[in-house]
Amino acid sequence: MDGAGLPETKSTCPYCGVGCGVLLRPSGEGGLDVRGDPDHPANFGRLCSKGSALGQTVGLEHRLLAPQIGGVETDWDTALDLVAERFKSAIAQHGPDSVAFYVSGQLLTEDYYVANKLMKGFIGSANIDTNSRLCMASSVAGHKRAFGSDTVPGTYEDLDQADLVVLVGSNLAWCHPVLHQRLLQARKTRGTKIVVVDPRRTASCADADLHLALQPGSDAALFNGLLTQIAARGAVDADYAANLSGLEAAVASATADDLTATGLPHHELRAFFDLWINTPKVVTIYSQGVNQSTTGTDKVNAILNCHLAAGRIGKPGCGPFSVTGQPNAMGGREVGGLANMLACHLDLENADHRAAVRQFWGADTVPSAAGLKAVDMFSAVANGRIKALWIIHTNPAVSMPDADAVRDAIAACPFTVVSDITAQTDTARVADVLLPATAWAEKEGTVTNSDRTISRQRRVLPAPGLARDDWDILAEVGRRMGFDDAFDYANPAEIFREHATLSGIAGQFGRDYDISALADISDAAYAALQPTRWPVTKNRIGGRFFADGRFFHADGKARIIAVTSRPPATSPTPDSPFVLNTGRLRDQWHTMTRTALSPRLSGHLPEPFVDIHPKDAASLGISSSDLVSLRNAHGRAILRARITKDVQQGQFFAPIHWTAETARCARIDALVAPATDPISGQPESKASTVSATRFQAAWYGFAVSKAEITLDCDYWAKARVPQGFRAELAGRNRVDDWEAEARRIFAAPNATAACVIDAAGGAARVVLREGDALVAALYIARQPIAVMRDYLATLPGTVAADPLSGRVPASVPNPGPTLCSCFAVGVNTIVTAIETEGLLSVEDIGAALGAGTNCGSCRPEIADLLSRTRLKEAAE
Missing domain, CATH: 3.40.228.10 (Dimethylsulfoxide Reductase, domain 2)
Incomplete structure (x- = not known):
């Protein structure tokens, strides 16, 4: 059965803060067909490469399907009783500030609201902060x-x-x-x-x-x-x-x-x-x-x-x-998800605001001082001040600065709960309790994008296993902690109405966030809610602010702030002479919990890397494709070198996305110093300093496999391919029997092996088959291995003619590395079209191949490839 006859459901993309509308249709086989919503005002039907590949990320193979305590599956009652009891015990013994929530812009507004209400209104602490602290x-x-x-x-x-x-x-x-x-x-x-x-x-x-x-x-x-x-x-x-x-x-x-x-x-x-x-x-x-x-x-x-x-x-x-980085970073701000805020943009430090919120919630107390912001929160976990910690839909063991120290602090915390969709994250692996939550496309609620537009996320797939909605999990813990009436919610619409009603009180205080005209929305109207920009009151819907010169300070005026520029917190030294800038890639998202499931998204840049200026590379003795070891006082990482003038001399750039699940030695935030802005508490993730040396490996390798690969060498990085996995490897220790090693890492002891071993030259090629089908292949050399990676990545599960050579047979088309992820168009395909069809522009290439015609984010790379190809032709 396919889903062609099923209706489409309007929802919102779960990635960045643009807040694109999507149309979703179940495929009929557990999957999902996704396209842009032409009526949504954020995108008018356009999607980026990540949004276009959402259908590849909804499988269940990686999902957490039942609560776990100490790695053992259990039932919800046992898990939630334990969570409630441990939090109550910590509060009774050490006070409300001994517990903390660390939440996420992946939460829907209704989830966020309940978490904030539970911590600030009923536990009585402001120790709730969010990974949005790291972004905005x-x-x-x-x-x-x-x-x-x-x-x-x-x-x-x-x-x-x-x-x-x-x-x-x-x-x-x-x-x-x-x-x-x-x-x-x-x-x-x-x-x-x-x-x-x-x-x-x-x-x-x-x-x-x-x-x-x-x-x-x-x-x-x-x-x-x-x-x-x-x-x-x-x-x-x-x-x-x-x-x-x-x-x-x-x-x-x-x-x-x-x-x-x-x-x-x-x-x-x-x-x-x-x-x-x-x-x-x-x-x-x-x-x-x-x-x-x-x-x-x-x-x-x-x-x-x-x-x-x-x-x-x-x-x-x-x-x-x-512009915000997460789908509901704005919604988190609206409900007071940051440790120094109250719901509806009310001020935690304002006694009148606190009293109004306390009375509205029926709470005994609302904290009068800001709670622990993210970096300080995990410092408090490390020094023992936090006795119970609940982490929801985020991976701070990777994404926080000084990530190794944060991971160790979480592991040592007396009691850590993680709510997530998977147990396969660096953070989940060191938690005491895991709670299975519903994922995007399984949830009901709202998100707010960067321009204040509230959109609905809608359920189109059933919750798998025992997974529950986040608001439901939080409310149930609230009830088990003794706060029954305050958390007696039947559905997200009820939470939304409560939030909208509170926003009316904020509006009476003259605050900007007021959606009180939606306070009486019915369940049916909530289900059908169209994208709506706030404020939403009886007198106003949406629009811009401040053209009239009226602001929200007590005197109605804006403040022009006297500013003096200051350098970054850390400066280059002889021991750490390079400035490290970190950031995001086109086709990956945060710590790849979702995007790494898509072979299409993994095809563009499948391996972690560091960009180095040619003069710095020359001074360090580093060539393109070498591995580079970066170090400082906080941690280390090993990354593939890319030599480029896109970075200035003395500056490096490395992406943030890889984890211990995908590349153990590429956890780049382990190198980021935990220095923060004294006002915002936001860490400085763009200007840490590091040393760099060429990683001296005894051997380098490339592998493909139909099944998961077990890797434990000095360096490895793996990514999905259409029928399995690919991996880069390197090690310092000599391996004497590469056939035996291949059987071990591919868990294929009985497969038929074909090998070419050059012990003197340090080279080996091992192909393993079951019947005629290739199940895995391993290629080893003393220098970074030169094989046709993108062709080899297509072979697992197929009957390949001559995989031992590592090259593409003359009779087989070789598209080369993926350049356009939306349409899976490779570099070689584009070059061939330029050379054989006389294509002269990016538009010509788009018309011929489709590349660059969807989200357009690959157009600069297409233009660069076109220029280099034309220069090569002219030189010839």
Whole structure:
């Protein structure tokens, strides 16, 4: 049976904060067909490579299907009784601040609301924080300092109407591809200019009019320079300035700042200042490169200062815009998911706000001081202050800075609960209790995207095994802790109504977040809720904020914050001479719990790597494809070297995604120092320092297998392929019998082996079959192995003609490494089409092969490949 006759269900993508609408249809065999929703205002039918591959990520082979205590399956009553009893015991013995929740932007708003209510309202502690602390806490703090509230002023429509868009610390082309395509459409239709501010040359630079490759951490100096020029050239909006406080002091501080800290030449600075000041409709989009810093809040305010001073905020086509990294980072902010917030953007430090929330919830007390923010929370776990910890839908043993120390702290915590969809994460493996939660496409609730649009996620697949919704798990624990009436929820719609009602109280306090017009929504209307941008009141729906000059500070004015740029917390030393920048890839998501299940997404960049400038590589004696060992006081990692001028000399870039499940030695956050912004608590993930040496291996290998591979050598990294797995390997210790080793790691003791062994030369090739079908193959050499990886990855389970050679037979097409993940188009396919069909542009390639015509995030790579192919042809 297939699902062709079944109706489609409208839902929302579970990846980034763009909040794309999707249409879902069960395949009839446990899978899911996914396409973009043409009616959703965030994406109008477009999806990125990750969203397009969602159907490949819903299988059950990796799922946690029953509660576990100490690794042994149990029933829900036993597990929940234990959780409630251990939390109650810790509170009774050590007080409410001895327990903590660490939650996630993967939660739906209703889940988030219940977690926040349980911790802050009934346990009586503010020790609930979220992995959104690692993404956008500096933006929250900057908004609150400037506006008096955590308000996103603009909307996605501003990208359509802007004449200039500045991307600051945002690789929009890879991290928010659907928004980037919207921007490129504006560029095409109205000539919108694009400026990229980033130390690294990224895919977003391909279509930029100007790339400012500033020094790491110097964003505040750049925007202080811009503020100075706004004032000096008379570009301050005098009328709007009447709504501002602190402008003179901020301009004085900006004028005194050191613009040379940016490292940018005068002509580039002048070009940027001229373009920004002379283009009234300007949007400044910023993301992790700004937020993830020990001065992240000041960087945010430096950007906001410029828009406020020029009066370019809250109007069509202009304003500062923070794009978030998770599907419900905004929803978490709305329910007070951060340790220093209350629900509905109410202030934890405000006695009137606390009293209103306490009375509404019927709680005995609401904490008056901020709880532990993420880095401090795990420090408290490490030093024993936290006795019971509940981690929900996140993987801090990998994603937190100083990740090795965090992993060890979680393992040593007296009692740790993990709610997740899988037991196969670094965090879940060190927990005491595992609770199986429903996943995306199995849940009902809402999420809020980066421009304040509330969308529904809807259930289209049944909950597998004993998995339960997060709100249900949290509410049940609340009841078992003795808070029965407060957590007697029947469904998510009831929670939504409660949250909306509380937002009406916030509205009475003059807060921005008010969806009280939805407080009486029926279950049926909730089920049918269409994407809706807040606020949603009797008098207003959606729109922009602040064009009228009215803000949320007590005096109604915005604050221009005097900012002085400061360097990153750590500086290069002889022992750690290189600056390490970390970030995301186009086709992977966070710690790959979901995306690693998709062979299509794993095909683009299947192995962890570090980008190194050619001059640094030469000084270190490192060649392309060598393995590189990175070290500092916090940890170490081994990564594949990519030699590229996309990074500046003295700077490295490495992606964040690999874990002990996929590449044990590539847990890059183990190298990130736990230094944080003193205001936002957000860690500095862009400017740690490391040493680098060539990893001296005795042998290198590549493997493919139909079944899971068991690896325990010094270096390994594995990824999914259509019918199995592929892996890169390397080791320091000599192996005397490669056939026996192959049988061991592939768990195939009885397979038929074909081998070519060159003991003197240190080379080996072993192919294992069952009947005529290839079950595994291993290729070994003393140098990084040269074989046709992407061809070999197609062989598990097939009758392959000559796999021992490691090369593609002349009669077999070889598409090469995947370049376009949406349509699985390989590099060789594109090159062949260029050479044989005379293709002259990215558009020609798209028309011929489809590559680059969906999310468009591969278009810069296609353009680069086209240029290199044409240059090669010209040279010949």
